Amino acid sequence: MQRQPHPPAIFVMGPTAAGKTALALELARRLPVDVISVDSALVYRGMDIGTAKPEPDLLREIPHALVDICEPEDAYSAARFRKDALRLMHESTNAGRIPLLVGGTMLYFRALEQGLSDLPESDPEVRKKLQQRLEKEGSAALHALLAQQDPLAASRIHANDPQRLLRALEVMEIAGQPLSRLQEQQGEKLPYEVLKLVKAPLDRALLHERIALRFDLMLQQGFEEEVRALMARPGFSEQLPSMRAVGYRQMIAHLRGDCGKAEMREKGIIATRQLAKRQFTWLRREAAIHWLRDGLEKSLDQAMELIDLKGIF
Secondary structure, three states: OOOOOOEEEEEEEOOOOOHHHHHHHHHHOOOOOEEEEEOOOOOOOOOOOOOOOOOOOHHHHHEOOOOOOOOOOOOOHHHHHHHHHHHHHHHHHHHHOOEEEEEEEEEEHHHHHHHOOOOOOOOHHHHHHHHHHHHHHHHHHHHHHHHOOOOOHHHHOOOHHEEEEEEEHHHHHHHHHOOHHOOOOOOOOOEEEEEEOOOOOOHHHHHHHHHHHHHHHHHHHOOHHHHHHHHOOOOOOOOOOOHOOOOOHHHHHHOOOOOOOHHHHHHHHHHHHHHHHHHHHHHHHHHOOEEOOOOOHHHHHHHHHOOOOOOOE
């Protein structure tokens, strides 16, 4: 019996502020695709300006799945994303359409394509206990504890990354095995033939300019007021995964009185540039990707040519 080929899917990947959403929207206007967001911040309601979430009119015209699906106080993980995305991809395929996944959370793309090792679900009581230790003892002490329990994970996780630090300690306590050992287990591969398109300016200075312009636009649109509203919520904590998003933690520091507005702006732009650099590092490790030309029209034309060559439609 001849093996049936996997159904097609399209990834639109790239660093922050590169124009991924604009490209995805143009593709969706021309092709029978279903857009699925691959962004760890767009999942949260009320985080609109600081995440550069597409405008409501655009979302009504071209719905994006996995946008505004949970509250900022909730946890959303790569494992949950993979489960949600696979379900949506299957629904799209069964409807005779093509799933188009767009975003910049490279960990989510990797989890979707390569699968995840069998890690234990988060335990609220264990997480609460570790969170209390973090607030009392500080991240350096917990990172030292992780270095004793799981040296390999500690070498990969920075002491100033509380989300990953707490997760590694939580896994050790729940499973009784180091996170790094469990991650070596092979996950289930994505059962799709994927065309990977990368939207990224070749000129890094141009990307830096776009990042600064977008951050200033966010400030003009009321980013400060958005963060004030988030901080006023009953379940607010600076340690929430949602509040670790680039831009939000710098604005929180400003509103706490730790830095002035000019310093907040500078730190926010620098942090966004650092995020883009990490995203480029992930992309360089990706196999079988297609780097698109600069400019929306040129990248759109190239994307359509590649889609045609792939025989997706």
